[in-house]
Amino acid sequence: MVKSSPVMNRQGFIYGEGKMRKLLYGVLIALGLAACGKQEQQAPAVSEPASEAQVQSSYCPPPLGMTAETLLENIDAGLKSTGASARVINKEIVQNECGHDVMMVTDFGGVIIKIDDNQNVLSLAAGYEMTGNTVKDVAHALPAIQVMTSPYGRAKLGELAIGQDLLKALPEVLNAAARQQGEATQDIIRDGYKYSITVENRNVAFVVRKAE
Secondary structure, three states, X not given: OOEOOHHHHHOHHHHHHHHHHHHHHHHHHHHHHHHHOOOOOOOOOOOOOOOHHHHHOOOOOOOOOOEHHHHHHHHHHHHHHOOOOOOEEEEEEEEEXXXXXXXXXXXXXXXXXXXXXXXXXXXXXXXXXOOOOHHHHHHHHXXXXXXXXXXXXXXXXXXXXHHHHHHHHHHXXXXXXXXXXXXXXXXXXXXXXXXXXXXXXXXXXEEEEEOO
């Protein structure tokens, strides 16, 4: 994925960078606490800011079975195969007790890759902010779903069963959110991976981690 100049940071989707980061972090934290079985701890709502300390206290999921280098290569090749932009507008790496979170702002939204100290991928998240314009929203959703298929390789999302699953589930979650005060979540388990789609108001987030 190609790094662009910081002067692009105020263009396009980037006005929502902070909100997307909070959403993705919030979803990761909530899923981590649930997987860890900490019944007494209440996961923060995805709409609230997640501090670095909160992220560091999150559960470390088991590896997905690939390195960060392989995943990034799959993401880059997969996006390019569909004609989508693979540009990274801004990138930040945050250290935590699991290893590091690699946070990337892209043309379509945001990506967070959680890795351990050996560069093994622990979880992958991608998200975007809805604009209310159907054409633009689809243009953001498809690359996000393509990113989420990258644990399977570099194939186009429509060629993979998980890609078809996510394409089918997204409108279902969006419709559920419209009926439930703007919030809804749906899980998909396939091939040992657990995918979660979360919608909160205008924000959409996808997360994949190892199913347990």
